[in-house]
Amino acid sequence: MLQTRMAAATLVTRRASLICRYGSVFVSQQRHASRATSNRQDVDISTYPPERIRNFSIIAHIDHGKSTLADRLLELTGVISKTGKNKQVLDKLKVERERGITVKAQSASMFYEYQGQQYLMNLIDTPGHVDFSYEVSRSLAACQGTILLVDAAQGIQAQTVANFYLAFGEGLEVIPMLNKVDLPTAEPERAAQQIESTFEIDSSRILHMSAKTGLGVDQVLPAIIESTPPPSGSIDRPFKALLFDTWYDKYVGVVSLMAIKDGCIKKGDRIVSSHSQTKYEVSEVGIMYPEPTPTTSLQVGQVGYITCNMKSIAEAHVGDTFYKEKQPVDPLPGFVPAKSMVFAGVFPIDADEFNRLDESIQKLTLNDSSVSVHKETSAALGQGWRLGFLGTLHMDVFRQRLEEEYDTNVLITAPTVPYQIKFRDGTTKYIRTPADFPDAHTMQETVEATMEPYVAATAIFPEQYLGQMLELCTMRRGEVQNHTFIDESRVLLKCRLPMAEIVTDFFDQLKSKSQGFASFDYEEAGYEASDLVKMEVLLNNEPVDALAAVMHRSNVVTMGRDIAKRLKEVIRRQLFDIIIQTAANGKIVARETVKQLRKNVTAKCYGGDITRKMKLLNKQKEGKKKMKKFGKVELPQEAFLSIMTAKK
């Protein structure tokens, strides 16, 4: 299997709380199945004014219990039940979670009675991974409060911190809660202390619970009702809604989750996207209960789904504002079109698999508008694509699904980041493939600077690894900004790193140097001028475009030597010497030779050997057809693939 470079163990835990929009096609089919049996009469929720609505989310580091708590709340409010026909649903939720798909149904509406009043409680789910911080922020923008859930045994981790700042940035009321207090390893006082010192939240406000056993869970909703402000907005103002999540259902098309900020919406209304100005007609509105349950309307303060005649998920932009036709409103702040941070070339291993791969990619991106797709042709690999992902996890999950679910054999080239060129006339250009990199002449005449994207990273780890972590940061061209102790034994380190250094094996290194204890998070932090070069690979003086790469000058020698060595191992001897060279800026950085073949002849060939010999010959001829040729130098497919694949 071709693997991009990610620590496998980490991948598993991360995916456990990743909202995988790829999973929702599967889910929506289930949804539809239960739809047929649910009550088709539209629910009337117009009786819930904003004062009796609470929109909240749960933010937590991976495996700190977010999903379990969500389950508990849904059970508590009767949305799902542990027994009876809903047991299926609950079980399946768990199975899907184990598979790494968090069910969309976790964005759910609940009805709850508190002090004699009926409340509509909307739990809005958030993607759990660093790659999706923009999605997280938009989901949070749909809420007014959030539960900050911390594992009482593990304490604050990198994502706890990252998500807190996102929530804080959106102006949400943060309600801290400690989970897993039932564990023998739990240290609630210590964890509470961490929360207080890191986030300046009074520790006496912190709820202690165990989502698993149910202990303390009954206090959660009351706490939310008391602490979280109700949504603001007015029924009398024109309709205005925030689109914060979306998925594709093969029966009804694109389904959008929206938070209604003003006014109301019902079937038949015509709405407009602020971003694209496209008009749509609403065919259904409703709440997630937990399945899509139609309502007569959705009103200010409420959160629910809207189905309209939107055909492609690419039309649904997370963070977009919707309004009614002829009643435009000021768009909500914070909207940013999805930005790809990591690029990889994707090619079919067999040229005749192209159409199949094309279909598979289309199907997968059907439900994931954050993957950018550009067709690309490589001299060596033929037709393929350059796909842009939000991060390496995003890319890896995509690749795995491509291979597992669509059974396509695909070559993924080493991940790259979008470098930038700044020209003297002020214009900029993105470098997505090495072919975009300007040649020496252009560089000299028109280029002012080459730039690379940076990230602001946070790592949390036990203090004995501080030295290692600092070293890792500096080794990767990073700049340490500060480090603080978040409790008596753990350090929070903030640093700035080039994104190119993150997309390969940085994470693995981080984990291995900290014996697995470090947790890590990052976000984009702009571009900086950087000394970039294009490394070329030559075989008997012919450049191999497909192996060229753009990188920081400091990495050229190591990478150059590595590629030359790897090529030497996989290139088979031919009837002439083969000279492998890697070069940057016109200078050779590494060289290897594959000496010509000295002997290749079958010793014995008599009567009985003829048939076998001829079979072998013809098989070799077939094999030759699959060889990639660079000038006269042949490279067998597999060898080539092993070089092209993300390595280390």
Next chain:
Amino acid sequence: MGVEHKRITSALLRELRTSLVEHRDKELGSIYFGGGTPSLANPRDIAEIIETANSLVPLAKDAEITLESNPTSAEVRKMQEFKHAGVTRYSIGVQTLNDQTLQRMGRLHTGAEGLAAVDRARSLFPGKVTFDMIFGFEGQTLDRWRQELETALCHADGHISVYQLTVEPGTPLFRDRNAQRVVLPNGDLQAQMYESAVELCASKGFRHYEVSSYAASTESESVHNKGYWQGRQWIGIGPSAHSRFVDPRSGKRISSVRLPDIQRWAQMCESIGHGTAKLDTVSEAEAKQEAVVFGLRMLDGLTNSQFAGVSNGQILEEYLRMDQVRQYVDYGYLLYGGGRLAPTERGLQVIDSILVEIVP
């Protein structure tokens, strides 16, 4: 062994008769007793086989009748009887002069016995003795190989075959090599050993006429083996034996193989007269490919007139990928001219790489 032995011989004779009866208009150029250890057979049975063959397809005046033998004392003792039975040429499996290696190979003779057998055969079949030598054993150095071959060449008669050790799938050596219990000489050392063989044989007056075959004169070259490489017709008798012949009725070139299991083969011979497992037609395209692939194993190469035998009039220049041929001529691997395509010594050494490129 008695009953079985008789049964097998009868089956062989039956199959022989059935197969040769269709080719009575031809002449038998050679007979080769090989595959297994024919020298363990009864010389009288060998005689009967030769006579039966001759009665159906008359032997040529100077027909070459070869018997393969191991140099064990038992087999050496029978040489005279085999000569009496009609054998005209002896092929001895010396393999190596290194006793340790022989033991590891499971051979029942020593290096000295090997050479002694060759000497004995030379006295009975002057000019008609050949033997096999193998290089590329585990732990063998270039120097030791050269010494070994030089010694062997001192005892050589008119012909010697020198093979690189070939590792066959399914054998203990194959498994050992894969498990890295055994480390064989690397590619470059093998190449040097091969080159040494060419050099040493040449220095003793042996002409390198085929990849692994060296002859002191044209008369000493193996008639039977050349039949394979030059696309003649041959019939194989016995389990697993291969055949290539032109069906006299259809005029088509046929390739066939006998059943591998000796019991089943014998049964089939008894019931229908032969134990053929598989029979195929050789298409013109296949025959042309074979002509080139095997023709180029010989230093004389292949001529247009030889090629014409299977090409239905097409000449080499029209058939081969000439751009590649010309390139290899430039490299010094091939010679082409006067209607003949032949490898140079250097080309022969890497001929398998070349063949894949020049054959369409």
